[in-house]
Amino acid sequence: MKKGLIPMVLLCVMQQASHAQQIVYNDFFPGLTCGVTYEWPCAGYAGPAYYQGFAANWDPTVSYLLPPGARVTDVNGSPYYPYVESHFEYGTTANSAGVSKVFWLRKKADYGSMAAKDVLDAGLAVWGSSAASDQSARMTYDIDNYRNYMIGTSSYSTSVPFVVNYDLNIWPGAVTWIKAYLGPGSIAGRGVDVAYDNSSAGGGGFIYALTQESNGSTTYFNVYKIDIASAGVVASYSSLANGIKEVVPTRIKIDPTNDRLYVVGYKKTSSGTYGFVTALKFSAMGFAAVQYKADRMYVDVERLSTDVEVLGNSTTATHILWDSYNPASLTPTASFTGVSSYKDIATNWVTTPANDHIVLGNSLTAGSYFLAYILSTGIDMDYGPNAYFLSSSIYPNMTFNAIHKDNDGHVIIGGVDNSNVITSNEYLYTAKFDVIGLSTWGNPIPKLTPAAVANSTLQISLAPVPATDNITLSVVNRTKGNTYSYHIINMLGQDIVNASVYNDNTILNISNYASGVYSLQLMENNNIISTKRFVKE
Numbered sequence: 001m002k003k004g005l006i007p008m009v010l011l012c013v014m015q016q017a018s019h020a021q022q023i024v025y026n027d028f029f030p031g032l033t034c035g036v037t038y039e040w041p042c043a044g045y046a047g048p049a050y051y052q053g054f055a056a057n058w059d060p061t062v063s064y065l066l067p068p069g070a071r072v073t074d075v076n077g078s079p080y081y082p083y084v085e086s087h088f089e090y091g092t093t094a095n096s097a098g099v100s101k102v103f104w105l106r107k108k109a110d111y112g113s114m115a116a117k118d119v120l121d122a123g124l125a126v127w128g129s130s131a132a133s134d135q136s137a138r139m140t141y142d143i144d145n146y147r148n149y150m151i152g153t154s155s156y157s158t159s160v161p162f163v164v165n166y167d168l169n170i171w172p173g174a175v176t177w178i179k180a181y182l183g184p185g186s187i188a189g190r191g192v193d194v195a196y197d198n199s200s201a202g203g204g205g206f207i208y209a210l211t212q213e214s215n216g217s218t219t220y221f222n223v224y225k226i227d228i229a230s231a232g233v234v235a236s237y238s239s240l241a242n243g244i245k246e247v248v249p250t251r252i253k254i255d256p257t258n259d260r261l262y263v264v265g266y267k268k269t270s271s272g273t274y275g276f277v278t279a280l281k282f283s284a285m286g287f288a289a290v291q292y293k294a295d296r297m298y299v300d301v302e303r304l305s306t307d308v309e310v311l312g313n314s315t316t317a318t319h320i321l322w323d324s325y326n327p328a329s330l331t332p333t334a335s336f337t338g339v340s341s342y343k344d345i346a347t348n349w350v351t352t353p354a355n356d357h358i359v360l361g362n363s364l365t366a367g368s369y370f371l372a373y374i375l376s377t378g379i380d381m382d383y384g385p386n387a388y389f390l391s392s393s394i395y396p397n398m399t400f401n402a403i404h405k406d407n408d409g410h411v412i413i414g415g416v417d418n419s420n421v422i423t424s425n426e427y428l429y430t431a432k433f434d435v436i437g438l439s440t441w442g443n444p445i446p447k448l449t450p451a452a453v454a455n456s457t458l459q460i461s462l463a464p465v466p467a468t469d470n471i472t473l474s475v476v477n478r479t480k481g482n483t484y485s486y487h488i489i490n491m492l493g494q495d496i497v498n499a500s501v502y503n504d505n506t507i508l509n510i511s512n513y514a515s516g517v518y519s520l521q522l523m524e525n526n527n528i529i530s531t532k533r534f535v536k537e
């Protein structure tokens with residue numbers, strides 16, 4: 001570890017030893033009759049049939065209530081979990097004593113009912129006191145080892161970052177370890193972001209924790225490479241070593257293929273605010289390059305095939321900005337750069353296979369949260385058919401806080417709803433959006449609309465996966481009188497099959513298909529209710 005960095009102490013915490021309140025909800029399991037919603041436990045729900053997450057008069061007794069001030073900081077997950085298809089939500093709330101704590105939620109991926117919740121008492125693990133205040137930051141999902149890795153900050157005598165390894169192989173989840181960065185009281189720090197790497201040999205992998213820390217005279221960022229199995233820090237980097245200080249880091253992105261790791265954020269000076277992007281050598285955790293750009297507050301970064309693309313906000317004109325850089329040298333490129341026409345503030349984004357970006361933000365012009373496209377060649381935001389606005393006049397107290405790109409062709413949004421002020425509590429929701437509406441991620445034309453989801457009694461599966469000759473589509477418990485059909489879309493976004501479903505099991509001959517990944521969209525009464533992927537070998 002570099003001289004001057006905060007020493008790290010590992011604390012292994014048994015589940016239920018330092019945190020409790022874990023509940024498994026019965027309505028998680030098959031056989032529900034609560035209708036087509038993507039929300040919390042929905043038994044007894046009698047509100048609008050449209051979309052529970054955006055209903056002005058939804059029933060708070062079936063929503064997940066948290067005390068005032070609750071916020072969502074990240075959503076993640078994958079539909080390809082070996083036991084159940086799950087999404088995860090991470091945020092901060094207050095416990096019964098009014099002390100800030102971190103919550104973790106697990107929900108069924110197809111229609112969103114609650115599976116389990118956990119309130120993590122990181123303060124008890126880090127400081128030995130539940131009076132410590134904990135704040136969540138970001139999380140990532142490890143599809144190889146089926147784990148969540150979460151980063152946050154615990155404050156007691158000082159503020160220190162912590163990382164949680166949450167094992168999903170133990171139903172419904174259990175803390176494997178909590179690792180905290182403990183140093184002298186004069187040194188403060190906070191957890192910012194965490195990234196997972198599965199490129200290393202041996203299958204264990206590493207996570208990379210991004211922190212902001214202070215030595216009393218200046219602030220800087222650190223990156224810690226942590227072994228997943230042992231929880232040991234195997235390498236670290238401090239931006240102080242290269243004079244990168246008085247900075248606020250916001251995101252980290254790893255690029256093992258090109259031996260790079262990127263950190264973005266911003267720096268405020270007397271002459272203005274500058275966005276920065278730093279490239280580190282991934283293999284050696286050493287400095288490679290840094291680039292500053294005026295009038296930027298960088299908030300997110302993506303590594304694409306040809307460049308590094310960074311999302312930010314103007315500090316003078318209140319517009320969203322995006323820039324691209326050369327991956328090796330970080331010199332600016334012209335391949336992807338632009339500014340929004342309207343006054344907006346970006347929060348974060350995800351990238352489609354067509355290299356378009358779906359941006360989550362807050363429109364100051366429209367007074368609402370939104371999802372919108374930036375095309376891969378775009379010099380402006382697309383507010384037309386690609387945008388979805390969360391109307392502030394209808395939902396004045398709802399927020400979009402976090403976005404996740406799912407593997408089934410949807411975007412998952414996490415946020416807080418207090419539109420119907422029945423109590424002073426916050427209602428946390430998760431919303432699923434159909435990004436493409438008709439065919440594939442690569443089509444940026446249709447609207448971003450709340451996604452149709454399968455009836456909770458409908459059972460849909462594809463097997464075997466992967467396949468070479470035939471694959472069986474099973475659609476069991478179809479609703480009498482409804483029509484069912486399916487589309488198969490190839491890797492180019494072309495609709496190559498459109499046929500009806502008449503039986504529980506339909507055998508599909510794929511022997512003449514080219515090898516690759518295909519999407520199958522199941523339709524009920526001409527509405528998409530499920531998207532499945534399969535691999536033709």
